[in-house]
Every structure is written in C-alpha cells, then in structure tokens.
Amino acid sequence: MPRTSQTDLAVLAVLSVAPMSGYAVREAIRDQLGQFWSESFGQIYPTLASLNSAGLVEKVPGERAGSSLFSLTTAGRERLLELLRAPEVTTPPRNGLMLRVFFGHAIGPEAVAALIEQTRDQALQQLSVFDGITRMMQQETEHAEHRPYWALTVSAGRHSALAAVAWCDESLEALATFPR
Amino acid sequence: MPRTSQTDLAVLAVLSVAPMSGYAVREAIRDQLGQFWSESFGQIYPTLASLNSAGLVEKVPGERAGSSLFSLTTAGRERLLELLRAPEVTTPPRNGLMLRVFFGHAIGPEAVAALIEQTRDQALQQLSVFDGITRMMQQETEHAEHRPYWALTVSAGRHSALAAVAWCDESLEALATFPR
DNA sequence: TCATTCATGTAAGTGGTTACATGATTCA
DNA sequence: TGAATCATGTAACCACTTACATGAATGA
Numbered sequence: 001m002p003r004t005s006q007t008d009l010a011v012l013a014v015l016s017v018a019p020m021s022g023y024a025v026r027e028a029i030r031d032q033l034g035q036f037w038s039e040s041f042g043q044i045y046p047t048l049a050s051l052n053s054a055g056l057v058e059k060v061p062g063e064r065a066g067s068s069l070f071s072l073t074t075a076g077r078e079r080l081l082e083l084l085r086a087p088e089v090t091t092p093p094r095n096g097l098m099l100r101v102f103f104g105h106a107i108g109p110e111a112v113a114a115l116i117e118q119t120r121d122q123a124l125q126q127l128s129v130f131d132g133i134t135r136m137m138q139q140e141t142e143h144a145e146h147r148p149y150w151a152l153t154v155s156a157g158r159h160s161a162l163a164a165v166a167w168c169d170e171s172l173e174a175l176a177t178f179p180r
Numbered sequence: 181m182p183r184t185s186q187t188d189l190a191v192l193a194v195l196s197v198a199p200m201s202g203y204a205v206r207e208a209i210r211d212q213l214g215q216f217w218s219e220s221f222g223q224i225y226p227t228l229a230s231l232n233s234a235g236l237v238e239k240v241p242g243e244r245a246g247s248s249l250f251s252l253t254t255a256g257r258e259r260l261l262e263l264l265r266a267p268e269v270t271t272p273p274r275n276g277l278m279l280r281v282f283f284g285h286a287i288g289p290e291a292v293a294a295l296i297e298q299t300r301d302q303a304l305q306q307l308s309v310f311d312g313i314t315r316m317m318q319q320e321t322e323h324a325e326h327r328p329y330w331a332l333t334v335s336a337g338r339h340s341a342l343a344a345v346a347w348c349d350e351s352l353e354a355l356a357t358f359p360r
Numbered sequence: 361t362c363a364t365t366c367a368t369g370t371a372a373g374t375g376g377t378t379a380c381a382t383g384a385t386t387c388a
Numbered sequence: 389t390g391a392a393t394c395a396t397g398t399a400a401c402c403a404c405t406t407a408c409a410t411g412a413a414t415g416a
Contacts, residue, residue, distance in 0.1 A: 005403065006274065013283040023367050033282060036275035040405055045369055067367080067413095084287050088276035092377085094186065095216035096268035098336060102213060103193040104329035107264050112329070148358055149284035149292070156278060156347050163343035167336050178328055185375065203395050220377055225397055247384095247395080272405085 007039055007047045009083040012056065012072065016080055017143065019060055019071035022048050032150075035129070035157050051076065101171075109178040116175070120168035123161045130158050186269055187219055187227045192236065192252065192260040197323065199240055199251035202228050212330075215309070215337050231256070281351075289358040296355070300348035303341045310338050 014020070014028045022044050029039050048070055051057045056076035059068040072080070097119055104112040133154055137147060194200075194208045202224050209219050228250055231237045236256035239248040252260070277299055284292040313334055317327060 016286060036273045036278040038272035043404060084280055091274055092218035093216045094271055098216035098333050099190060100264055101329055102333050105326050106196060146285050149281055152351050153278050153282050159343045159347040163339045167339040171332050223376060
C-alpha cells in the first residue's frame with residue numbers, strides 16, 4: 001500500500017545532494033536517474049509545495065535575483081532515511097515486448113523478429129549511454145562520496161542491457177526455425 | 181500518446197487463445213503472464229464490457245448453467261493484430277532498488293548490501309519459478325503453436341534473473357570495500 | 361531585440377488499484 | 389450444510405502525465 005508517494009522519496013533524495021530549484025530537480029532526475037527513474041513537472045512542483053508545508057524542505061535564497069532554492073531541513077533528512085529504508089513499492093509489471101512475444105503466434109515469426117531487432121538496437125544504444133556516463137563520472141571530481149554508488153547503478157544497467165542483447169540474439173536465431 | 185488502454189490488448193490477446201470468463205481471463209494473466217504483466221478485476225470487467233459494446237468480443241453460452249464466456253469476434257481478431265503491431269507503450273521507469281542504490285551513501289554500505297541480498301534472493305526464486313514453468317510446458321500438449329513463443333518469454337525471464345544475480349554478487353563484493 | 365533557457369505552476373484527464381458487495385456453484 | 393471456488397461488478401481513490409499558461413533572465 002503505497003500510502004506515500006514515491007515522488008517524495010525521489011525529490012528528497014535529489015535535494016540531499018545539493019539545494020536546488022524545482023526546475024533543477026527535474027533536470028537532475030532526467031540526466032542522472034533517467035535510466036531508471038522519471039518525474040514530470042506536474043508532479044514535482046506540487047510535491048515540493050507539500051514537502052515545504054510539511055517542514056521537510058525550506059526555501060533558501062539562490063544566487064540569481066529573486067530566485068530561491070529548496071533545501072532539506074533536519075526533519076527532511078530524517079524522512080529521507082526513513083523512506084530509503086522503507087520496503088520498496090513495487091509497481092505491477094507491464095512489459096509490452098513480452099506480451100507481444102507471448103502472443104507472437106498471432107503476428108508470426110517475422111513480425112516478432114522485427115520487434116526483437118528493435119529491442120536489440122535499443123539495448124546497444126543504452127550500452128553506449130552507459131559508456132558516456134562512465135566517462136563523465138571519471139572526470140567529475142565533486143560528490144566523491146556518491147560516486148561508488150553511482151557506479152553500481154551504471155553497472156546494473158550494463159548487465160541488464162547485455163543480457164537483453166544476448167536474449168535477442170538467441171531468440172532471433174530460434175525464430176528463424178519457427179514455422180511461418 | 182497511449183490513446184488506447186494496454187488492457188484492451190492484454191484481454192483480447194488472452195481471449196484469442198480460447199473463449200473464457202472474465203474470472204478466467206484474470207487467472208490466465210496471473211498464471212501465464214504473471215512475470216511480466218498484471219491486470220486487476222476492476223480493470224478487466226469494465227474492459228470486457230466496453231469491448232463487448234464495441235463488437236470486438238461477444239458472449240457465448242458456457243458449459244455451466246447460466247454461465248457465459250467471452251469470445252473474440254472477427255473485428256476483435258483484427259483489432260488484436262492491429263494492437264500487437266502497434267508501437268509499444270512505454271511506461272516511464274521507476275526502479276526503487278536503483279534509486280536506493282544511487283543514494284546509497286545516505287544509508288551506508290551495509291544497508292545497501294542488505295537490499296541487494298534481498299534482490300538476489302528474489303532473482304533466485306524467480307529462476308525456480310521459470311524452471312517450474314518449463315517443466316509444466318513440457319507436459320502440456322495443447323496450444324502447440326504457442327509453445328515456442330512462450331519458451332522465448334521464459335528464456336527472457338531467465339536471462340534477466342541471471343543477470344540480476346551476477347550484478348548482485350559483483351556489487352556485494354564491491355560494497356565490502358566501501359568506507360563505512 | 362529576440363530567441364533560448366530557466367522557472368513555476370495548474371487543470372483536465374487517465375489508467376489503474378483496492379476494497380467492498382453480492383451471489384451462484386461445487387464438493388466434501 | 390457449509391466452506392471454497394467461481395463469478396461479476398462498482399465506488400472511491402490515487403499517482404501521474406499532458407498540455408497549457410505565464411513570465412523572468414540570459415546572451416547572441
């Protein structure tokens with residue numbers, strides 16, 4: 001029962017690295033967590049407002065004229081730890097590719113193969129994204145304490161993409177022998 | 181823009197294998213597609229009703245007194261093919277484990293390791309589920325034309341679970357060297 | 361000066377879950 | 389007769405996306 005939104009957790013977590021604006025929170029999530037998380041403005045701003053009125057974040061003056069950033073309060077930091085330790089909220093699975101492969105008989109082996117080729121391409125593209133992230137991380141000097149953890153997530157992405165490619169290759173070979 | 185629900189696709193696809201009741205549709209999804217798809221009653225019954233009034237499925241008398249099953253119409257079969265060939269609706273990623281690992285510095289290496297151990301256990305459990313499915317599939321004599329496709333999905337599940345285990349092992353080793 | 365980026369927000373809609381209510385059928 | 393399973397549905401709620409509206413600051 002996800003009584004509390006996952007967005008709370010993501011926003012608090014991002015703000016724990018550095019105070020920033022709602023706009024910057026979204027950019028951080030897109031650029032740093034994009035491979036395994038996403039939030040939209042329509043979710044971030046209301047969340048920030050509610051966190052603020054709950055005393056978990058506060059507005060601090062920013063560098064630019066009139067701008068203000070959101071910063072974690074002590075209570076916010078505690079709440080973050082609580083949420084990080086809470087059991088994961090698992091969303092029910094919805095894998096469109098697997099659904100189509102499962103009922104592949106209806107569209108035939110060629111159509112399924114086309115779908116899988118596409119998946120293979122995406123996985124390869126992901127691999128190059130992870131390579132890019134790895135290179136960027138090696139140059140980065142800030143946030144040294146976070147980097148080893150970030151490397152673990154990149155490694156997870158790589159493992160899963162490699163597994164996807166292997167399955168695609170295997171399946172394409174198998175599909176070639178299916179009756180058409 | 182997912183103008184049309186994914187549930188339509190899933191329900192039509194299940195009914196393409198055999199006519200059945202809404203209750204049976206849910207059981208089929210849970211038992212056969214459970215690893216990569218899910219639907220709730222609250223979604224299935226309204227969907228069945230709307231598919232019926234759209235002329236994509238029809239009620240046919242069932243074996244038991246007063247019971248009736250849903251069967252695909254010709255239009256329903258066409259619609260299914262259309263949906264199977266349509267581009268996949270991708271839901272934005274939400275990986276709670278990766279989010280926690282990414283911000284692992286906040287809870288420390290031991291807590292992260294505990295999370296990963298848990299994930300490893302789940303992956304191993306999944307592997308045994310897939311073994312069970314494989315055994316069941318070998319005995320099954322019906323639906324011979326579907327079986328090769330079902331085997332592909334099982335293989336995908338196995339690949340991904342094995343990759344998960346490998347990543348967990350690697351990460352647990354790495355975490356042991358993190359400063360605490 | 362004008363396009364781009366930074367920035368904040370809201371309204372409408374949707375796809376979905378959960379919990380509840382109800383009742384028939386089967387079988388021990 | 390009574391428990392378990394089969395069966396159908398609905399009402400309330402929720403997290404989230406999309407699209408829209410608005411405007412300040414920056415820099416070519």
